Amino acid sequence: MTDSGGRPENVTDKEVTEVAGGPQEGDPGAAPLVVVENVNKYFGDLHVLKDINLTVNRGEVVVIIGPSGGGKSTLCRSINRLEPIDSGRILVDGKELPKEGKELARLRADVGMVFQSFNLFAHKTILENVTLGPVKVRKVPKEEAEKHAMELLDRVGIASQAQKYPAQLSGGQQQRAAIARSLAMRPKVMLFDEPTSALDPEMVNEVLDVMTELAREGMTMIVVTHEMGFARRAAQKVVFMADGQIVEENTPDEFFTNARTDRAKDFLSKILTH
Amino acid sequence: MSQLSELFDFGPFFDNFDLILEGFWATVRLSAASAVLSLVIGTVLVSFRVSPVPVLRAVGAAYVNVLRNTPLTLVLLMCALGLNDTLALKFSDDPGTTYYWWAVTGLSAYTGAFVCEALRSGINTVPLGQAEAARSIGLTFFQSLRMIILPQAFRAVIAPLGSILIAMIKNTTVAAAASYAETATVMKDLLDLPTFNSGAIPLFIGVAIGFMLLTLPTGFFFGWLAKRMAVAR
Numbered sequence: 001m002t003d004s005g006g007r008p009e010n011v012t013d014k015e016v017t018e019v020a021g022g023p024q025e026g027d028p029g030a031a032p033l034v035v036v037e038n039v040n041k042y043f044g045d046l047h048v049l050k051d052i053n054l055t056v057n058r059g060e061v062v063v064i065i066g067p068s069g070g071g072k073s074t075l076c077r078s079i080n081r082l083e084p085i086d087s088g089r090i091l092v093d094g095k096e097l098p099k100e101g102k103e104l105a106r107l108r109a110d111v112g113m114v115f116q117s118f119n120l121f122a123h124k125t126i127l128e129n130v131t132l133g134p135v136k137v138r139k140v141p142k143e144e145a146e147k148h149a150m151e152l153l154d155r156v157g158i159a160s161q162a163q164k165y166p167a168q169l170s171g172g173q174q175q176r177a178a179i180a181r182s183l184a185m186r187p188k189v190m191l192f193d194e195p196t197s198a199l200d201p202e203m204v205n206e207v208l209d210v211m212t213e214l215a216r217e218g219m220t221m222i223v224v225t226h227e228m229g230f231a232r233r234a235a236q237k238v239v240f241m242a243d244g245q246i247v248e249e250n251t252p253d254e255f256f257t258n259a260r261t262d263r264a265k266d267f268l269s270k271i272l273t274h
Numbered sequence: 275m276s277q278l279s280e281l282f283d284f285g286p287f288f289d290n291f292d293l294i295l296e297g298f299w300a301t302v303r304l305s306a307a308s309a310v311l312s313l314v315i316g317t318v319l320v321s322f323r324v325s326p327v328p329v330l331r332a333v334g335a336a337y338v339n340v341l342r343n344t345p346l347t348l349v350l351l352m353c354a355l356g357l358n359d360t361l362a363l364k365f366s367d368d369p370g371t372t373y374y375w376w377a378v379t380g381l382s383a384y385t386g387a388f389v390c391e392a393l394r395s396g397i398n399t400v401p402l403g404q405a406e407a408a409r410s411i412g413l414t415f416f417q418s419l420r421m422i423i424l425p426q427a428f429r430a431v432i433a434p435l436g437s438i439l440i441a442m443i444k445n446t447t448v449a450a451a452a453s454y455a456e457t458a459t460v461m462k463d464l465l466d467l468p469t470f471n472s473g474a475i476p477l478f479i480g481v482a483i484g485f486m487l488l489t490l491p492t493g494f495f496f497g498w499l500a501k502r503m504a505v506a507r
């Protein structure tokens with residue numbers, strides 16, 4: 001049991017996207033990849049997640065949308081245990097993440113996370129940012145990690161920036177580098193918490209394009225975003241969250257044209273008038 | 275007038291120049307070893323102080339509070355007289371060697387507490403997102419501390435660390451109390467010499483200049499390093 005992450009050490013990039021998308025990993029092809037079951041979370045007295053249930057299938061893209069303070073970030077962060085939950089279960093690929101320690105650290109890398117504020121390691125070059133995880137956590141030889149990193153940077157269109165430091169890049173470039181850093185860990189699922197909301201408008205699309213491409217290749221993704229275009233283009237499911245509850249689950253087209261709940265209609269009327 | 279020229283007669287100072295140089299060499303040896311060791315101690319302490327394990331945090335906090343609030347003379351006397359002489363915990367049978375290492379230990383144990391607190395304020399300048407990103411790619415707490423947080427914290431506090439090291443270099447003079455012969459010891463011995471009359475002021479000036487030759491470059495070096503290593507955000 002040296003690699004209970006469940007993936008052979010030297011799979012190529014192509015295989016990974018296929019694995020992430022297709023049902024070939026053993027028999028549980030049809031089993032959902034992420035299961036959130038009766039999850040409750042409090043910050044002190046504040047009940048932030050109220051009995052949340054959510055299922056994400058392999059290769060599925062789920063967009064989470066909703067008013068500020070509704071608990072979207074908290075849900076995302078609890079899926080890779082950046083926030084502990086108070087009750088309920090969260091399974092990733094059939095396994096519950098352990099509470100703390102080394103085992104958690106290693107399994108957590110199966111869930112990639114892209115933050116609103118990029119969070120690239122400020123004292124390391126872009127290339128070092130992307131190779132650090134594979135080399136230190138997955139024990140991939142440095143040369144191999146660099147080769148893979150360059151492929152990923154090329155895929156997100158910033159291979160020429162590999163030797164620069166994060167502060168020397170534009171916001172859009174930094175966010176694409178952050179996506180490459182997550183991908184380098186060959187995650188089973190990727191979480192995006194408002195990946196474009198800290199960006200200048202002209203840089204939003206370069207990031208959304210990378211994400212759309214990723215979705216097309218079959219990556220399982222949970223995306224907190226208010227970008228309707230992306231949701232319609234890439235997502236199979238929209239989850240509307242407000243006041244710590246999932247108020248509505250719907251297809252993107254249905255949700256944006258004909259939402260079932262009043263709460264969602266009200267919210268949509270507000271963001272649409274902007 | 276003749277009295278004034280006698281007051282500033284550097285003759286006796288240069289007559290004993292060899293001895294004084296020897297003292298300074300001892301100061302340099304003590305400073306260099308203590309600089310390295312106090313950085314190590316400070317780094318270990320700060321890892322304790324920010325660790326998720328409550329016991330380690332308590333140990334770190336207790337250490338820092340005790341050492342930072344005890345006079346250095348006491349710490350060094352404790353090492354030399356208490357541990358070395360009374361309890362006979364000796365680094366070596368050679369008195370020079372064992373007092374040297376006790377002086378290094380005491381001075382580093384004391385300075386390490388200050389290094390720890392400087393580093394801790396450095397850690398506070400590193401955005402929380404850095405640690406979260408480190409955890410999200412699967413680094414353990416100590417890996418993220420070592421590879422992501424501390425390197426950035428160090429760079430943020432290079433200038434204050436320079437001040438701590440300068441204070442430490444000057445604090446080496448206290449080691450005289452702990453039986454380690456360095457510049458201050460030589461100075462005191464010379465002043466006690468009946469033949470060393472009227473050389474006091476030149477001696478003070480000479481020793482002061484000697485210390486500045488050690489501390490000024492240290493200050494400039496750390497200032498330069500702080501600029502060079504600054505993390506752009």
Ligand SMILES: Nc1ncnc2c1ncn2[C@@H]1O[C@H](COP(=O)(O)OP(=O)(O)OP(=O)(O)O)[C@@H](O)[C@H]1O
Pocket residue numbers: 043046048066067068069070071072073074075
């Ligand atoms: N670390 C924390 N400590 C205390 N309260 C918190 C913490 N993090 C979030 N909260 C609170 O939990 C609630 C849910 O926050 P969360 O960040 O999950 O909302 P969100 O849906 O992501 O909102 P936004 O659209 O503004 O990002 C909010 O009321 C917030 O103030």
Ligand SMILES: [Mg+2]
Pocket residue numbers: 072073074193194
């Ligand atoms: Mg949020």
